[in-house]
Amino acid sequence: MTRPSLRHRIGFAATVVGLFMAILDIQIVSASLAEVQAGLSAAPDEASWIQSSYLIAEIVMIPLSGFLSRAISSRVLFTLSCAGFTVFSAACAFAESLPAMVVARALQGFVGGAMIPVCFSTSFLLYPGENRVKVSVLISLTATLAPTIGPSLGGWLTQALSWHWLFLINLPIGAVVGVIVWLTLDIDRPEPGLLARFDWWGLLFMAGFLGTAEYVMEEGPRWGWFDDAHIAELAAVCALCGGLFLWRAFTRPEPIIQLRAFGNRNFATGCALSCIVGVGLFGLVYVLPLFFARIRGFDSMQIGETLFITGLCMFLSAPVAGRLARLLDLRAMLALGMVLFALSCLWIAQLTNLSGFWEMAVPLGLRGAALIFMFMPINQITFGTLAPAEIKNAAALYNLMRNLGGALGLAAINSVVVWRGAAHRQHLSENVTWGRGNVQPWLDNLAARIAAAQPDLAPELAALRRLQALMQREALVLAYNDVLLLMAALFLLGLPCIALVARPRAAAGGGH
Incomplete structure (x- = not known):
């Protein structure tokens, strides 16, 4: 198979940068939600829409991109998507209210969503055969690293400059990427007649x-x-x-979406597994910043520094993953990654109100390695038995399933935190009663200290409020642990799906 020209390789590299930007922006605000919320005068329970609006809109565009790339070509679609993403990034940076931010984020996610599947389909069209394994490692590292380092990069930008730079950083990069793709990535021809049948x-x-x-x-x-x-x-x-x-x-x-690709067993199973991976990819990077901000009181920089270990271990694991892909059955490699991810969740699910970097370092590093070991074989399993003509539409469906898993996972996480938090609060309140011998002395001691430090306060009432706050904190910690345990269970329950797929050829060219 002929190696792509230098021009096409440069264009493909630019699409990878676009892919990184589009996925990065889902989670770049997660460590800085408190600062963005304060800047927009939004309530804490409203701030989650800054993330959700982007993800919802991106989910709508991703499956649509398969049709559009056929109709107007990959080059035109990617360029328009990148340009729109850049413009609405500026709109996000200059938003002065929560409604304005939510609208700008939704438009940013919608127009930018096409960059993700175009990059995937381009990699499979340009790099068939043996080179696909190397490119798949690159795509896997990029797609999993972006949401992982999002909080770290976002925290640094917010502390060093301001939260506005979470979005302003996209402007120069987006402009350069758009121009490069327009000038280099002429890999297919448009079918404008499709637009009349839209x-x-x-x-x-x-x-x-x-x-x-x-x-x-x-x-x-x-x-x-x-x-x-x-x-x-x-x-x-x-x-x-x-x-x-x-x-x-x-x-x-x-x-607008061809669902017949789901008739391919490998593709359908790969999409189901991608959905599970999406829950882990986005879910843990959502839960842990919440824990560090609400329980430990970390600022955005401290949250980013704590989560950075995952990204570092992903970099270190990428060469190992590429080597294993040539030596192991890809199904075994995927199973290994899922087991390692479940173990990392079980390890982290021992959170206390004192958990910090040193308690998290090893399990977060294990999570980074697990993501690479999962993502790369899933790509090969999902696309390895599809015909080249099916790749564009299949790439859109595949990325939809991953992001849909992430979106529904985030919503489910919020549900579990509310549900289990209430259950734990009730259980704790039932056990912290006047009948327990150590409760009254603790309250009396705390009231005495409050009276000595702030005599103008009602010490007994202040002590009761402190006890209530402690129960709220511990209930929240236990709820986060429940989320992590459920996430581990999801990955373990997904393991049998691997047995449903046929072994893909490492050098599959995309045909049956």
Whole structure:
């Protein structure tokens, strides 16, 4: 197979940078949510929409990109996507209110979402054969490293400059990447006739289905799920849009998403596993910054420094992963990665109110290695038996499943924290009663210290409030541990899926 020209290799390298930017921006704000929230005068329970709005919109665009790349070509789609991402990054930086930020983030995620599947499909079109393993390691490292170092980079930018630079940093990089791709990546020809057959109703139903599903999962715990009329109505809209979308996908001669790729067993199983990996990829980077900020009181820089070990271990593991991909059955390598990830979650699920960098270093490093060992073989398993003509659409579906897993995972994490936090608070309150011999002396001692330090306060009431705050803190720590245990269980339960796939050829060229 002919090696890609230098021009095409430069263009592909630029798409990898675009992929990195698009995935990075999902989590770059996670360590700096407190600062962004303060800058926008938003309530703490509203700040999560700064992340969720981006992810929801990106999820809508990703499956649409397969159709658009065929219609207007990979080069044009990527360039337009990169340009729009850059423009709306500036809009995010200059937003002065939460509604303005949420709208700008949604538009940033929507237009930028096409960069991810275009990069994936380009790698499989340009690098068939043996070179695909090397390129797959690069893609895997980039796609998993971006959300992992997002909090670290975001924390540094916020502390060194301001939270506005979380978005301003995209401007020069986005401009350069867009120009390079426009000048170099002419790898396919557009089919403009497809635009005349564009399924606008299919797009509307797909956006309604994915958007309302994420909203219901995100807001359901806060409003008591279907006890709230608004949530119940949106759930009904979600079900209706989902059914109509599937009807359009199976009856239209040219649907916006070709679902027939799921007829390939390796592809369907790979997408299911990608969904599970998405939960781990985005979920842990969401939970731990919350823990460090709410329990330990870390600032954005300290959170980033603590999580940086994962990114470092990913770099160190990448050459090992590339070597193992040539020596091991890729299914065994994937199983190894999933087991290591589950072990890292079990290890971290021993959080206390004193847990910090040294308690986290080894399990977070193990998580970094596990991500590389999972992501690279999943790519090969998923695409290795598809025909070249199916790659563009399949890349969109594959990336949709990973990000959908991440989005639903984040929403589920919020639900579990609310549910288990309430259960732990009730259990703790039942055990901290006046009948326990050590409770009253502890309160009396604390009240005496408060009275000595701040005589103007009501010491008994202040002591009770302190006890309540301690129970709230410990309940939250236990809830985060429950989330980590459930995440470990999810990865272990996903292991049997690996037995469903046929062994892919390491040098598969994309054909059957």
